[in-house]
Each structure stands twice: as C-alpha cells, then as structure tokens.
Amino acid sequence: MIKITLVAGARPNFMKIAPIIEAIKKNQILGIEIQYRLVHTGQHYDKKMSGDFFEQLNIPEPDINLEAGGGSQAEQTAAIMVAFEKELLANRPDLVIVVGDVTSTLACSITAKKLVIDVAHVEGGIRSGDMSMPEEVNRIVTDSITDHFFTTSEVANQYLKSVGVAENRVHFVGNTMIDTLLSSQDRFISPVGELFDDLESKNYFVMTMHRPANVDGEQQLKALIDAIMIGTGNFPVIFPVHPRTAKNLQKIGIKHPRLRMVEPLSYLEFNYLVKNALGVITDSGGITEEASVMNVPCITMRNNTERPETVTLGTNELIGTDPTNLKHPLEKLLKGEWKSYKGIPLWDGKSAERIVSKIIQIYS
Known part of the structure; x- marks a missing residue:
C-alpha cells in the first residue's frame, strides 16, 4: 500500500x-x-x-x-x-x-x-x-x-x-492547475449582481492586484489605478479586491464610474470573467497561466516572473511596476494586435x- x-x-x-x-x-x-x-x-x-x-x-x-x-x-x-x-x-x-x-x-x-x-x-x-x-x-x-x-x-x-x-x-x-482549469471550463458560471448584469463578452477588463510593490504604497496604488482607467478606454474594469488592497483603497478613497470593485469571487465565477474578458491586468502568477491557456491577453505588473513560458508561449506580457508602462500595451491590446497562445508543452x-x-x- x-x-x-x-x-x-x-x-x-x-x-x-x-x-x-x-x-x-x-x-x-x-x-x-x-x-x-x-x-x-x-x-x-x-x-x-x-x-x-x-x-x-x-x-x-x-x-x-x-x-x-x-x-x-x-x-x-x-x-x-x-x-x-x-x-x-x-x-x-x-x-x-x-x-x-x-x-x-x-x-x-x-x-x-x-x-x-x-x-x-x-x-x-x-x-x-x-x-x-x-x-x-x-x-x-x-x-x-x-x-x-x-x-x-x-x-x-x-x-x-x-x-x-x-x-x-x-x-x-x-501543470495541474491547468488540469483543474480544463476540467472546469464547462461549469464556469457568471457572477450574479448588478455590477455584472450588463457585461458582454470581450467588452470589459479584469484586474487583480495584491503584491506589496503595487498596493502597499498609497501613491503607487493611486497612480496604478489612474493609469489603468485612462488606458482601458470606455470599458468597465472588474476588480475583485484582495483584503490587504481594500484597506489601502479605503484610505485613498479611489472611485471611478467604470471601476467595479467587488468581493473575491469563487473559482468558477472568477474564471468565467477571465475567459470572457477583453484582457487581464494582474500581478498574480497563477492568473497568467490561466489567461494564457484561455487565450486572453494578460498584462503583468511585475519586474520578474517565475513562469516565463507564459510570456514566450502564452499571452502574458511583463511590463514592470511603473504605471506609465501601461500605455503602450493597452493601446496594442485595444487595437486587436495582441499575441495569441502558442501552446505550452504538457x-x-x-x-x-x-x-x-x-x-x-x-x-x-
């Protein structure tokens, strides 16, 4: 045994x-x-x-x-x-x-x-x-x-x-995380509530932020969100908020008519949103894997990644933590010029x- x-x-x-x-x-x-x-x-x-x-x-x-x-x-x-x-x-x-x-x-x-x-x-x-x-x-x-x-x-x-x-x-x-993603895709479910009711496929962005370099400094966080809202055109931005980020957002008092801050979502709800998003802006590692396999454009606000295959073969672009770096990749994404998923072995x-x-x- x-x-x-x-x-x-x-x-x-x-x-x-x-x-x-x-x-x-x-x-x-x-x-x-x-x-x-x-x-x-x-x-x-x-x-x-x-x-x-x-x-x-x-x-x-x-x-x-x-x-x-x-x-x-x-x-x-x-x-x-x-x-x-x-x-x-x-x-x-x-x-x-x-x-x-x-x-x-x-x-x-x-x-x-x-x-x-x-x-x-x-x-x-x-x-x-x-x-x-x-x-x-x-x-x-x-x-x-x-x-x-x-x-x-x-x-x-x-x-x-x-x-x-x-x-x-x-x-x-x-990647066993992709095993879970592929076996769950047929069961993805749309979140319920007025913040989600008007969303259409490929007509909104999803963002997640939780790393200290992005969310712990009030000015950095404000500059980051301002840059995201400027760069995402007229599209809604869905932001499931990590608890540590929520505290800093409250201090700054950030509000924007297109920014929809929501509670953390279940696995099936969150990946439904990612699959149908126009693009993802994140500082997570795992989300870059999931977005790549679902062929969704992904912009990562980090200076490094432990998952380089998501950049070379996936849909991920690593742009660093400077909010001014968002302008060009978002322009490219909105023009429909983003790279496609090439397939990652196994x-x-x-x-x-x-x-x-x-x-x-x-x-x-």
Whole structure:
C-alpha cells in the first residue's frame, strides 16, 4: 500500500491538488493499492473556501485542518511545523506531496524530511530570481530538500539540471492547475449582481492586484489605478479586491464610474470573467497561466516572473511596476494586435495522471 499525504495551505494549492486526488481515485478503482490523506494547514482562512469551493473543485473535505493560520510568517511557519509533525507521527506516509510556494510548502517539507519521509514538490524548479518575494525563499528551501520534482516547464527542468539535481528525480509532467482549469471550463458560471448584469463578452477588463510593490504604497496604488482607467478606454474594469488592497483603497478613497470593485469571487465565477474578458491586468502568477491557456491577453505588473513560458508561449506580457508602462500595451491590446497562445508543452489536462503514474512506479 502506497501512503501519500497531500498538503494544501492556501486557495491556489487546492486547485493544484484537486486533479491529483482525482487521479488517485481512478487508480484505486483499477485496484492499485494507493491511499491519501488531505491535510489543510489552515494557513489561509478564506470564506470562499467553504463547502461550495470544495464542491466546485470536486475535493473531499480535508482529513484534518491544522488551523495554523495567523501571525507573522515566522510564527505561522513554526505553528504549521509543530502541528504537521504530530500529524505525520500519527499517520506516517511513504511520501508527502507539497505544491506551489506558500509558507505551508516550506514548513511541511522541512517537517517531513526531519522525520526521514520523502517529499515530492509539485511545481518544483521555478524561480523568479527575486529574493524579496517570500515565495522565492520558500521555493529555494523546499527544492533544496525535495526528493522528487514534478515540473511544469522545460525552463524548470533546465534550472534543476543546472544546480545538479539528478535527472531521475526530475519528472516533467505539466501543470495541474491547468488540469483543474480544463476540467472546469464547462461549469464556469457568471457572477450574479448588478455590477455584472450588463457585461458582454470581450467588452470589459479584469484586474487583480495584491503584491506589496503595487498596493502597499498609497501613491503607487493611486497612480496604478489612474493609469489603468485612462488606458482601458470606455470599458468597465472588474476588480475583485484582495483584503490587504481594500484597506489601502479605503484610505485613498479611489472611485471611478467604470471601476467595479467587488468581493473575491469563487473559482468558477472568477474564471468565467477571465475567459470572457477583453484582457487581464494582474500581478498574480497563477492568473497568467490561466489567461494564457484561455487565450486572453494578460498584462503583468511585475519586474520578474517565475513562469516565463507564459510570456514566450502564452499571452502574458511583463511590463514592470511603473504605471506609465501601461500605455503602450493597452493601446496594442485595444487595437486587436495582441499575441495569441502558442501552446505550452504538457499543459493538456493530464498532468496529475502523469504524477500519480510516476509515484506508483517509484513506490510500488
């Protein structure tokens, strides 16, 4: 019997883990002796991650919630490690699977290795080169102790090879977040409410902003939103507001007749908006992946990206954090001159199947 512990700490983690659970279940039906425990560290409490969220992604309720949210990053890391150690001692697996680059990824990897348990990192090997990002520190530490890397791109493969990781530990499988996207597309649903009622396909923009460089400085945030509103013509701009951004927006008192600030949306609602948008303006990594695969123009307000394939093969353009940089790309987008999605290798909806197949091969 192969025993796996799957770790998730923040909302994007569950989107990456959902197809892995599905693939495990398919193998169980075929008589393969494999089982899993789903551990939610509680790193993020998200009211949108209620029963509806798990139902939308077809995820069972976690076997345990470590309830280790809150506090500084150091406090959170320590709380997750203490609680996860107890979980592993009570339910020792053959393999711990961590995904992405959040605090839980780092904390649970360290805890597992201290107990001499193998670790697999889904989305291993990606790098932004920006050490001011907590996520970059999490990636580097996690990958330094990982046993098996499940990678999303050839760029990640080459990076791991360049730092001396043996080829038999690097498994190029694709992107499980795209598995979830492709399997959910038929179920996307339009948000309900007066702010959405008049929206027509390809007749509005979607924006998201949450990184400190963009939202923590009041003047930067104001300049950014002003530039977006000037550059988006007469189109509505739908802005699901991250809680940290909401506080600063209230201080500045930003209002604009075309800017529609809304509560965070469910997975199926948000991706409905992205799929039908004229374009996306963001500082998120994951959204650049989803927008690319749905062939929606994407402008990223960051100086670097850990997902360069979304720029070279996808619909993403990296323009930095200077609001004045928005003018030219928005002009190009509105003229209909944006590049199209070229296709990213193995982003085909079957990544989780490849992951579970490889695990069975290694641990049987």
